[in-house]
Amino acid sequence: MSVLDELVAGAMEDQQTREREVPLDELKAMAAAAPAPIDAKRWFRSTSAVPVIAEIKRASPSKGHLIDIDDPAALAREYERGGASAISVLTEGRRFLGSLADLDAVRTAVSIPVLRKDFITNDYQIWEARAHGADIILLIVAALGDEQLEHLLSLTHELGMTALVETHTREEINRAIAAGARVIGINARNLKNLRVDVNKYSELADDLPEDVIKVAESGVFGAVEVEDYARAGADAVLVGEGVATASDPQLAVERLVKAGKRVKASEETPLSEHHGPYYGQFGGRYVPEALISALDELERVYDDAKKDPQFHKELARLNKQYVGRPSPLTQAPRFAQRLKERTGVDARVFLKREDLNHTGAHKINNAIGQALLVKRMGKTRVIAETGAGQHGVATATVCAMMGLKCRIYMGQIDARRQALNVARMRMLGAEVVEVTLGDRILKDAINEALRDWVTNVETTHYLLGTVAGPHPFPEMVRDFQKVIGEEAKEQLQDWYGIDHPDAICACVGGGSNAIGIMNAFLDDPRVNLYGYEAGGHGPQSGEHAIRFAPGTGQLGMFQGTKSYLLENAEGQTLDTYSISAGLDYASVGPEHAWLKDIGRVNYSWATDDEAMSAFKDMCETEGIIPAIESSHAIAGAYKAALDLKDKGYEHPVMIINISGRGDKDMNTAGKWFGYLTDEQAAALEANGAQGNNA
Amino acid sequence: MSENTTTPSGQPLGISHRPSPCEELFTRFKAANKPAFIGYLPYGFPTPQLSLDAFRTLVENGADIVEIGLPYSDPVMDGPVIQAASQIALNAGESISNVFKAVETVANAGGVPLIMSYWNLIYHYGVERFATDFANAGGAGLITPDLIPDEAGEWIEASDRHGLDRIFLVSPDSTDERLRVVAQNARGFVYAAARMGVTGERATLNASPEKLVARTRAAGAENVCVGIGVSTAEQGHTVGQYADGVIVGSALVHTLLDDSGQAKNADEGLKALAAKAAELAEGIHNARQ
Numbered sequence: 001m002s003v004l005d006e007l008v009a010g011a012m013e014d015q016q017t018r019e020r021e022v023p024l025d026e027l028k029a030m031a032a033a034a035p036a037p038i039d040a041k042r043w044f045r046s047t048s049a050v051p052v053i054a055e056i057k058r059a060s061p062s063k064g065h066l067i068d069i070d071d072p073a074a075l076a077r078e079y080e081r082g083g084a085s086a087i088s089v090l091t092e093g094r095r096f097l098g099s100l101a102d103l104d105a106v107r108t109a110v111s112i113p114v115l116r117k118d119f120i121t122n123d124y125q126i127w128e129a130r131a132h133g134a135d136i137i138l139l140i141v142a143a144l145g146d147e148q149l150e151h152l153l154s155l156t157h158e159l160g161m162t163a164l165v166e167t168h169t170r171e172e173i174n175r176a177i178a179a180g181a182r183v184i185g186i187n188a189r190n191l192k193n194l195r196v197d198v199n200k201y202s203e204l205a206d207d208l209p210e211d212v213i214k215v216a217e218s219g220v221f222g223a224v225e226v227e228d229y230a231r232a233g234a235d236a237v238l239v240g241e242g243v244a245t246a247s248d249p250q251l252a253v254e255r256l257v258k259a260g261k262r263v264k265a266s267e268e269t270p271l272s273e274h275h276g277p278y279y280g281q282f283g284g285r286y287v288p289e290a291l292i293s294a295l296d297e298l299e300r301v302y303d304d305a306k307k308d309p310q311f312h313k314e315l316a317r318l319n320k321q322y323v324g325r326p327s328p329l330t331q332a333p334r335f336a337q338r339l340k341e342r343t344g345v346d347a348r349v350f351l352k353r354e355d356l357n358h359t360g361a362h363k364i365n366n367a368i369g370q371a372l373l374v375k376r377m378g379k380t381r382v383i384a385e386t387g388a389g390q391h392g393v394a395t396a397t398v399c400a401m402m403g404l405k406c407r408i409y410m411g412q413i414d415a416r417r418q419a420l421n422v423a424r425m426r427m428l429g430a431e432v433v434e435v436t437l438g439d440r441i442l443k444d445a446i447n448e449a450l451r452d453w454v455t456n457v458e459t460t461h462y463l464l465g466t467v468a469g470p471h472p473f474p475e476m477v478r479d480f481q482k483v484i485g486e487e488a489k490e491q492l493q494d495w496y497g498i499d500h501p502d503a504i505c506a507c508v509g510g511g512s513n514a515i516g517i518m519n520a521f522l523d524d525p526r527v528n529l530y531g532y533e534a535g536g537h538g539p540q541s542g543e544h545a546i547r548f549a550p551g552t553g554q555l556g557m558f559q560g561t562k563s564y565l566l567e568n569a570e571g572q573t574l575d576t577y578s579i580s581a582g583l584d585y586a587s588v589g590p591e592h593a594w595l596k597d598i599g600r601v602n603y604s605w606a607t608d609d610e611a612m613s614a615f616k617d618m619c620e621t622e623g624i625i626p627a628i629e630s631s632h633a634i635a636g637a638y639k640a641a642l643d644l645k646d647k648g649y650e651h652p653v654m655i656i657n658i659s660g661r662g663d664k665d666m667n668t669a670g671k672w673f674g675y676l677t678d679e680q681a682a683a684l685e686a687n688g689a690q691g692n693n694a
Numbered sequence: 695m696s697e698n699t700t701t702p703s704g705q706p707l708g709i710s711h712r713p714s715p716c717e718e719l720f721t722r723f724k725a726a727n728k729p730a731f732i733g734y735l736p737y738g739f740p741t742p743q744l745s746l747d748a749f750r751t752l753v754e755n756g757a758d759i760v761e762i763g764l765p766y767s768d769p770v771m772d773g774p775v776i777q778a779a780s781q782i783a784l785n786a787g788e789s790i791s792n793v794f795k796a797v798e799t800v801a802n803a804g805g806v807p808l809i810m811s812y813w814n815l816i817y818h819y820g821v822e823r824f825a826t827d828f829a830n831a832g833g834a835g836l837i838t839p840d841l842i843p844d845e846a847g848e849w850i851e852a853s854d855r856h857g858l859d860r861i862f863l864v865s866p867d868s869t870d871e872r873l874r875v876v877a878q879n880a881r882g883f884v885y886a887a888a889r890m891g892v893t894g895e896r897a898t899l900n901a902s903p904e905k906l907v908a909r910t911r912a913a914g915a916e917n918v919c920v921g922i923g924v925s926t927a928e929q930g931h932t933v934g935q936y937a938d939g940v941i942v943g944s945a946l947v948h949t950l951l952d953d954s955g956q957a958k959n960a961d962e963g964l965k966a967l968a969a970k971a972a973e974l975a976e977g978i979h980n981a982r983q
Contacts, residue, residue: 290891454891572767
């Protein structure tokens with residue numbers, strides 16, 4: 001006799017004992033007098049939450065005694081306060097140590113639906129559930145024949161109740177649906193390692209009819225499993241031990257409800273309107289508690305500003321009158337010709353000219369936006385990190401313009417290879433601090449800026465330069481950069497009469513210029529999006545900043561956010577390398593990580609060689625000297641064109657984001673192509689005017 | 695999955711009801727009207743082997759609880775002293791799988807072993823795997839300087855299953871709401887930062903820690919310990935009058951470093967460490983006499 005057979009037999013025996021005391025007719029009279037059942041189906045599916053069914057559970061056959069519950073009503077009230085959508089009460093007495101008295105106590109204690117969980121095989125038990133005020137009953141497919149199941153289901157529905165029909169296999173699910181089940185519980189525990197197997201759940205739950213509600217049963221213990229199940233398509237979850245034995249059951253339920261909301265919020269929003277803190281599983285706030293007040297304040301002030309027409313007006317005015325926006329969208333026919341020679345693809349190519357902004361890159365878009373927020377917060381001091389110096393220069397510039405005190409942290413190695421930018425920042429009144437700790441590059445500058453911020457957070461704003469870091473930075477920086485894509489879309493239509501591009505190419509370090517140009521196109525599936533990371537000497541070399549290719553980045557938390565990360569076997573951050581200091585970062589913005597995982601953006605890389613060759617192509621064909629960072633996007637355009645050809649495009653329209661201009665890179669380029677003699681290069685270095693040659 | 699994460703019948707572990715090791719200690723200390731001395735040193739500093747001697751020395755000279763730091767390449771909450779020590783440890787080949795030896799060392803010496811780690815190291819090692827190995831080694835709990843309760847779902851679950859303490863931080867500018875969130879989710883004690891900023895020694899402490907301790911208690915925390923910037927026996931004596939425990943880090947690490955920021959020779963370092971620990975222990979333990 002299996003465990004289930006034994007449990008069913010015991011439940012029937014107990015039921016017969018009860019029936020001798022309370023005949024069915026009496027039960028029916030009780031049911032008629034009971035409060036009307038709540039339609040639980042409405043509670044089990046929500047666009048904004050994953051409803052939690054919290055269970056009153058003292059013991060189970062597999063684990064034996066779990067916990068004493070002297071006052072099930074009090075526990076149920078805690079569940080309800082924690083945000084549970086229904087309470088499950090085990091009434092089986094032999095192995096689960098439950099009773100109908102528990103059900104009565106819970107029924108009077110809460111106003112949400114109550115589930116009677118027992119081994120139900122006959123009409124009496126269903127009437128009994130209703131008589132004791134249950135709104136939902138459990139039916140276990142494995143314990144019932146087809147006719148019996150169909151009969152019990154229709155009786156349940158007749159009495160206005162909902163049946164949660166428990167299944168373990170595809171075959172049982174099919175039987176449940178054939179019998180008319182509307183709420184199906186799916187048990188997806190992997191019997192080998194006993195973990196929740198999300199793949200198995202997806203497999204079982206995927207092609208169920210739309211109107212069938214899917215409840216994840218068994219194996220839901222904490223927030224992690226709720227998230228896993230919700231992503232695998234569960235509408236609701238049933239949790240027993242994880243809440244019943246918790247030291248604070250209300251808090252335990254709250255955590256689960258929150259986890260469910262997090263997943264739902266992410267699923268219900270158009271791609272382009274995603275808010276932080278989470279992008280799928282990425283993002284968040286992995287920072288010291290000491291920064292939470294400042295991040296909360298920033299989020300609050302930013303949310304206010306977003307709703308304030310004055311803020312938008314001022315930002316638009318500065319973008320136009322100070323930055324020189326809109327930046328042009330330039331057609332590049334001679335480059336297109338070269339692209340055709342190399343790839344055989346006859347494309348129309350357009351360049352989004354962020355290089356023509358004041359300070360020579362897209363970084364100013366974000367710096368101005370955040371500086372306006374600094375004013376709103378009433379803070380007086382700004383700190384920022386910089387790698388190549390573009391963000392540092394942009395920040396120093398807006399601080400000079402708005403009269404803010406400014407300190408820029410820069411790794412010592414970067415400061416030496418970008419001495420001219422150091423001079424620019426100092427000229428603009430900023431204090432430049434060379435960081436001599438760690439690897440002395442961008443990440444170390446960010447560490448030092450974070451330490452400054454933790455210490456001086458009351459007066460200081462950290463003006464982070466990319467779509468990474470803790471929430472709200474990834475969202476906020478994206479919002480200040482998305483003007484790039486909005487303009488490009490409009491210019492393509494107004495200037496060139498083209499409805500939409502077929503492809504966008506951008507380089508991805510932290511990812512702010514890429515997200516900036518892609519945002520406006522994320523929800524248009526006709527637009528293929530391509531992001532190019534810094535390939536350095538190639539993915540096999542160990543000298544690169546490729547986070548997304550197989551065998552490179554891994555999931556991790558770095559500088560405040562969860563994303564892909566280059567780390568060693570111990571979880572320590574790896575050194576990165578690229579010819580372009582601006583792409584030389586161990587992690588990448590969390591929204592990109594999510595766009596990669598959902599397959600919306602194609603990420604690849606361009607090596608130093610490819611980027612420098614593309615740099616030269618652009619100079620020669622269009623008379624435009626791009627930043628070496630942007631040259632990775634240009635190199636990517638050759639790869640994207642081939643991909644478009646494979647997809648059947650004959651005359652694709654492509655936009656390349658030229659995120660910055662290449663003046664700062666002339667020494668690197670001069671050396672690379674041999675345009676400078678050794679003496680000339682040495683003379684430049686003696687002047688302190690190095691390029692960013694590593 | 696190792697056997698320790700399942701019950702004998704093959705089910706996953708439920709919530710452990712092992713009493714909190716730190717709470718047990720604080721109950722005893724409260725009965726004796728005495729604050730606890732909590733000492734921090736990074737594992738693997740100056741070398742893995744020597745760091746075990748240092749942990750033993752720390753406990754033998756009066757530390758009740760030991761924070762075993764896991765060296766990290768990007769320690770944003772740490773000042774120059776601990777950064778330097780962490781770098782020395784990383785260069786000396788420290789590895790997370792060996793940190794459990796330090797946990798055993800502290801437990802065998804009679805101290806309560808905590809690990810202090812930036813979250814990525816634990817996440818990368820595997821949260822459940824870490825909790826299992828840590829509990830098996832006799833570990834008591836984990837201090838997470840860059841993991842706030844809001845992001846700690848996986849850790850809360852693993853620590854519940856293994857009966858490990860969860861020590862989150864609060865800082866002087868934390869709102870009452872944040873203090874409540876931390877107090878509610880913490881297990882063992884709450885770590886109150888004596889000032890805004892990173893770890894490091896300070897000649898003077900301002901009055902904010904006392905206020906923060908009181909606010910954290912009012913927010914529901916049973917036990918509140920104070921660290922960051924506490925470096926002398928006098929400071930420990932003062933803080934011990936109102937805190938349940940006093941946490942000292944940089945000042946202890948400092949005893950093992952020479953003036954140029956390099957590790958001292960072993961005997962000299964351990965001797966200085968022993969003297970400093972004994973001095974701090976005396977100042978802290980007698981705070982309320």
